[in-house]
Amino acid sequence: MVLSAQEPSPAPGRHDAIVIGGGLVGAAIACGLAEQGLDTLLLDEGDVAHRASRGNFGLVWVQSKGLGAPHYQRWSRQSAAAWPALAAALAARTGLDTALEQPGGLHICLSEEEFSVRAARMERMRAEAGNFGFEYRMLTRAEVAERLPGIGPAVVGASWTPYDGHAGALTLLRALHAAFRDLGGTYRPNAAVAGLDAAPHDFRVTAGGATVRAPRLVLAAGLGNAALAPMVGLAAPLRPERGQILVTERAQPVLSMPTVNVRQTAEGSLLIGESKEDAGFDSTTQIPSVMSDMARRAVLAMPWIAELNIVRAWSALRVMSVDGLPIYDQSERFPGAFTANCHSGVTLAAAHARMLAPMIAAGALAPELRPFSAERFGHVRTAA
Amino acid sequence: MSGHDLAIVGAGPAGIAAALEGAALGLSVLVLDEQDAPGGQVFRAVERAAGDPALAGDYATEGMALVRAFRAARGVEYRPGTTLWHIDTDTLRLSLLREGKAEEAGASRLLLATGAQERPVPIPGWTLPGVMGAGAAQILLKTAGAVPAGPVVIAGQGPLCWLIAVQMLRAGAGPVTLLETTRGSAATAALQAGGLWAGRRLLLKGLALVREARARGLRVVRKVRGLQALGEGRVEHVRWEGNTIPCGTLLLHEGVIPSTHVTRALGLEHRWDAAQLCWRPTLDGWGATSHDGIAVAGDGGGIGGWEAAVATGRLAALDAACRLGRIDTAERDRRAVPHRAALRRALALRPFLDRLYAPAPEVLAPADDSTLVCRCEEITAGQVRAAARLGATGPNQAKAYLRTGMGPCQGRMCGTTVAALIAAERGITVEQAGVLRPRAPFKPLTVGALAGLAKDDAA
Amino acid sequence: MYAQRPEARPATVEVLVDGQVVRVPEGASAAAAVLLAGLPALRSTPVGGAPRLPYCMMGVCFDCLAEIDGVPNRQACMVTVAPGMRIAPQRGARVAGPRA
Ligand SMILES: Cc1cc2nc3c(=O)[nH]c(=O)nc-3n(C[C@H](O)[C@H](O)[C@H](O)COP(=O)(O)OP(=O)(O)OC[C@H]3O[C@@H](n4cnc5c(N)ncnc54)[C@H](O)[C@@H]3O)c2cc1C
Ligand SMILES: Cc1cc2nc3c(=O)[nH]c(=O)nc-3n(C[C@H](O)[C@H](O)[C@H](O)COP(=O)(O)OP(=O)(O)OC[C@H]3O[C@@H](n4cnc5c(N)ncnc54)[C@H](O)[C@@H]3O)c2cc1C
Numbered sequence: 009m010v011l012s013a014q015e016p017s018p019a020p021g022r023h024d025a026i027v028i029g030g031g032l033v034g035a036a037i038a039c040g041l042a043e044q045g046l047d048t049l050l051l052d053e054g055d056v057a058h059r060a061s062r063g064n065f066g067l068v069w070v071q072s073k074g075l076g077a078p079h080y081q082r083w084s085r086q087s088a089a090a091w092p093a094l095a096a097a098l099a100a101r102t103g104l105d106t107a108l109e110q111p112g113g114l115h116i117c118l119s120e121e122e123f124s125v126r127a128a129r130m131e132r133m134r135a136e137a138g139n140f141g142f143e144y145r146m147l148t149r150a151e152v153a154e155r156l157p158g159i160g161p162a163v164v165g166a167s168w169t170p171y172d173g174h175a176g177a178l179t180l181l182r183a184l185h186a187a188f189r190d191l192g193g194t195y196r197p198n199a200a201v202a203g204l205d206a207a208p209h210d211f212r213v214t215a216g217g218a219t220v221r222a223p224r225l226v227l228a229a230g231l232g233n234a235a236l237a238p239m240v241g242l243a244a245p246l247r248p249e250r251g252q253i254l255v256t257e258r259a260q261p262v263l264s265m266p267t268v269n270v271r272q273t274a275e276g277s278l279l280i281g282e283s284k285e286d287a288g289f290d291s292t293t294q295i296p297s298v299m300s301d302m303a304r305r306a307v308l309a310m311p312w313i314a315e316l317n318i319v320r321a322w323s324a325l326r327v328m329s330v331d332g333l334p335i336y337d338q339s340e341r342f343p344g345a346f347t348a349n350c351h352s353g354v355t356l357a358a359a360h361a362r363m364l365a366p367m368i369a370a371g372a373l374a375p376e377l378r379p380f381s382a383e384r385f386g387h388v389r390t391a392a
Numbered sequence: 393m394s395g396h397d398l399a400i401v402g403a404g405p406a407g408i409a410a411a412l413e414g415a416a417l418g419l420s421v422l423v424l425d426e427q428d429a430p431g432g433q434v435f436r437a438v439e440r441a442a443g444d445p446a447l448a449g450d451y452a453t454e455g456m457a458l459v460r461a462f463r464a465a466r467g468v469e470y471r472p473g474t475t476l477w478h479i480d481t482d483t484l485r486l487s488l489l490r491e492g493k494a495e496e497a498g499a500s501r502l503l504l505a506t507g508a509q510e511r512p513v514p515i516p517g518w519t520l521p522g523v524m525g526a527g528a529a530q531i532l533l534k535t536a537g538a539v540p541a542g543p544v545v546i547a548g549q550g551p552l553c554w555l556i557a558v559q560m561l562r563a564g565a566g567p568v569t570l571l572e573t574t575r576g577s578a579a580t581a582a583l584q585a586g587g588l589w590a591g592r593r594l595l596l597k598g599l600a601l602v603r604e605a606r607a608r609g610l611r612v613v614r615k616v617r618g619l620q621a622l623g624e625g626r627v628e629h630v631r632w633e634g635n636t637i638p639c640g641t642l643l644l645h646e647g648v649i650p651s652t653h654v655t656r657a658l659g660l661e662h663r664w665d666a667a668q669l670c671w672r673p674t675l676d677g678w679g680a681t682s683h684d685g686i687a688v689a690g691d692g693g694g695i696g697g698w699e700a701a702v703a704t705g706r707l708a709a710l711d712a713a714c715r716l717g718r719i720d721t722a723e724r725d726r727r728a729v730p731h732r733a734a735l736r737r738a739l740a741l742r743p744f745l746d747r748l749y750a751p752a753p754e755v756l757a758p759a760d761d762s763t764l765v766c767r768c769e770e771i772t773a774g775q776v777r778a779a780a781r782l783g784a785t786g787p788n789q790a791k792a793y794l795r796t797g798m799g800p801c802q803g804r805m806c807g808t809t810v811a812a813l814i815a816a817e818r819g820i821t822v823e824q825a826g827v828l829r830p831r832a833p834f835k836p837l838t839v840g841a842l843a844g845l846a847k848d849d850a851a
Numbered sequence: 852m853y854a855q856r857p858e859a860r861p862a863t864v865e866v867l868v869d870g871q872v873v874r875v876p877e878g879a880s881a882a883a884a885v886l887l888a889g890l891p892a893l894r895s896t897p898v899g900g901a902p903r904l905p906y907c908m909m910g911v912c913f914d915c916l917a918e919i920d921g922v923p924n925r926q927a928c929m930v931t932v933a934p935g936m937r938i939a940p941q942r943g944a945r946v947a948g949p950r951a
């Protein structure tokens with residue numbers, strides 16, 4: 009499927025596809041398009057920008073995705089299953105190890121109430137999965153203790169699925185950029201979109217002082233999509249949701265599997281996540297009381313974490329749709345234009361590069377992605 | 393939470409002077425500093441070491457007097473051993489760390505007097521044991537009376553090089569060689585900057601130092617380029633353009649740069665200082681920043697030396713008192729007159745010094761690809777250049793690609809080097825490449841200390 | 852290697868540097884004690900295992916990370932010596948987890 013990078017290059021300013029947004033979503037799609045042999049241009053903003061892809065937790069996480077939306081559970085699972093091939097392809101092309109590990113993952117419950125709510129949720133997920141299946145177990149405290157070192161007295165149990173894992177999210181971003189370039193793609197930073205002219209199968213984008221043109225346009229600008237989508241007759245109703253993360257100093261390997269809010273990276277740091285706040289567009293504020301609550305929860309789960317030094321912390325904005333599910337759309341008014349948004353850009357990277365990108369290259373989204381259209385919010389058509 | 397009128401971070405000359413001035417005007421002042429005694433970098437440990445003949449000079453006289461006055465001041469609460477790790481810019485609530493515990497403090501106004509750090513000098517081999525900052529060796533002398541044993545090489549430039557060479561020689565270190573990196577063309581440019589007459593007092597002090605250094609047997613090699621530290625497991629030799637000499641301790645120094653870690657993390661406006669080749673917060677004549685509750689004084693706002701730090705500290709305190717309604721602007725301006733004059737005198741020689749001792753481009757952006765620039769994550773100049781080619785237009789994207797700035801120092805050591813390398817590779821200015829945006833915690837604290845904060849709050 | 856100057860600063864505080872008894876002046880930092888003890892390296896980096904000694908002595912570079920009184924990864928240059936303090940090298944990444 010991988011074509012050579014040595015295709016004759018088209019006239020300057022003309023490409024087969026333009027992708028707007030060089031975060032995880034845009035880079036994965038751009039990489040996939042380049043792999044399909046399309047001459048692809050990836051436009052991005054500069055050094056300082058809203059970038060969920062630079063501030064995330066690095067989980068390849070499935071177990072909590074898609075309650076009441078089995079298509080989302082399926083899509084996440086397919087991506088998790090495609091991840092090893094993506095990781096291998098990226099390693100082969102760039103020499104970068106994205107440190108993917110998929111040993112399964114735990115969602116720790118710190119009270120009987122949390123445990124029973126969790127158990128009910130997991131059971132509902134299984135019921136909704138139907139034939140596709142959903143393997144999970146509610147682990148007792150003793151079973152959690154077999155899997156994690158030194159759990160605290162507050163731990164009641166955990167949910168576990170075999171699908172979960174984690175990866176180095178920043179290495180992934182770098183590997184996608186490096187692979188994209190290696191495939192002959194052009195990455196242009198400092199190129200915020202200043203103008204967009206849409207016609208069916210003909211898009212002109214002015215960015216970074218130049219105008220470029222392509223028959224395919226993919227909007228993957230994260231929160232920026234909210235403003236861009238209407239220009240191609242689509243809608244991307246998104247809101248920022250701030251999340252904070254604490255990072256400890258490196259430690260010898262101690263955690264054999266990730267939990268939903270504590271994981272150990274390949275470098276050895278423990279990451280402690282993540283809070284959900286409505287924050288508006290301020291990705292820089294850090295709130296000591298929120299950071300403190302995150303720390304406290306981690307210490308309740310594994311008291312020895314208290315000894316570790318936090319060497320970094322940050323807050324970043326999640327790209328949230330109203331219902332928390334991804335948005336994938338194709339424009340009917342301007343065929344050739346697509347949008348892609350999600351708040352699980354690591355988890356879904358493989359789906360984006362290996363399933364979504366081929367659809368875009370071929371010109372249409374597959375029916376299985378229909379439920380992800382922003383039409384579900386009822387205002388796609390009116391937006392144009 | 394105690395509500396002080398003015399919280400001052402840093403008990404160096406700037407913070408001390410501001411505290412004295414503020415207290416004299418009736419403000420309740422909180423001073424916190426991560427060191428265990430007042431004095432800052434320049435007057436570090438002066439209460440213990442003022443009697444050391446090696447440190448005779450400003451340190452023993454003016455430094456000691458300043459710290460004495462600080463200890464005697466009323467209306468000043470001093471919290472040593474206290475590290476600032478977060479500031480809420482809406483409420484000016486300070487998150488602190490003392491003896492391993494997180495605590496908080498509040499104030500109506502905040503003055504950051506966090507001083508300077510030595511400019512990182514990334515030469516090949518600078519991570520070898522036995523290589524350190526010249527200022528670091530001076531700290532050893534001040535805090536422990538210690539001097540390097542065996543041949544000492546000081547490599548770099550600037551007034552501090554000469555001062556430290558003299559202090560080392562007085563303290564019996566030796567033999568000491570100064571490899572001066574000042575370029576031949578710099579002297580002419582410096583003379584054009586002028587200020588020699590107005591700054592004659594400092595100039596004479598400097599010349600006296602040079603004389604003393606020579607008299608004490610300092611060996612000086614001029615116009616040194618292409619420095620390298622060599623050795624197996626520790627520095628054994630220093631090499632430059634065809635010369636190699638044995639070396640037990642290599643002390644690097646290319647001047648000091650403002651510690652802007654906190655001011656950048658707060659998102660205050662900064663500008664690139666093309667003369668001093670460093671970032672500095674944008675300040676008005678009173679040290680006011682782009683945040684109307686926060687001011688900066690001392691070397692943290694731009695390098696001026698300790699006398700300038702004292703003057704800017706006093707000016708900032710006057711402005712704080714004025715904004716708090718204790719004095720009116722006329723009174724503030726009247727009281728400012730002597731401090732403005734002192735500031736002018738202290739800064740008169742700066743343009744000359746800045747030009748004379750402007751670091752060479754290779755100090756900012758090391759030429760050799762194998763030179764480590766990020767000491768924490770062990771990233772080389774070559775890797776940064778490759779990241780720039782991949783698409784990193786500044787240090788923040790480079791950090792995402794390479795982890796430069798993600799180690800425990802949070803980019804304090806590599807930030808400007810990475811930006812300069814990217815600038816050189818992409819053909820833009822360092823200013824265009826931009827600057828790392830650090831985040832709290834400014835210094836590490838344990839998960840337990842952070843978790844404890846919530847508990848104490850709830851209690 | 853660093854030498855003391857007892858005539859200027861008498862060495863009155865006894866500490867243990869990597870098991871070796873060293874006397875240093877009051878007010879010295881743990882990092883100073885390490886340099887006075889002549890330790891060849893205080894830490895080895897968690898990334899490449901390279902040996903390091905304190906570089907900045909003022910809390911900026913984090914090359915002085917040490918295990919002090921049993922607590923790993925402390926900035927030795929920011930810790931003032933106290934009688935009986937145990938200062939040990941920090942080799943690579945610290946150990947984490949429940950204590951045996
Ligand atoms: C705290 C936190 C934790 C998370 N944890 C996880 C996790 O564990 N697992 C997981 O799978 N996901 C996680 N995520 C989500 C994941 O990071 C995001 O889903 C993903 O990064 C979104 O990628 P994106 O490319 O859509 O957006 P972004 O990363 O925001 O990228 C958008 C890009 O578009 C550019 N752009 C915007 N507007 C324009 C314009 N007009 N012109 C040109 N360029 C433009 C921006 O500069 C930016 O580079 C987390 C997110 C956060 C905030
Ligand atoms: C290593 C070194 C040695 C120097 N030696 C000399 C010298 O011998 N002679 C000379 O004229 N100049 C010297 N200088 C130059 C020096 O910058 C100024 O002369 C003078 O110290 C500036 O005074 P200041 O008050 O602005 O800052 P400083 O004196 O640097 O004081 C800043 C204070 O802030 C504290 N601080 C910083 N961050 C935090 C935080 N997050 N939390 C709590 N406290 C914090 C520091 O501990 C420090 O005590 C030296 C500089 C350095 C870096």
Ligand code: FES
Pocket residue numbers: 882904905906907908909910911912913914915916926927928929
């Ligand atoms: S020696 Fe640099 S932080 Fe301690």
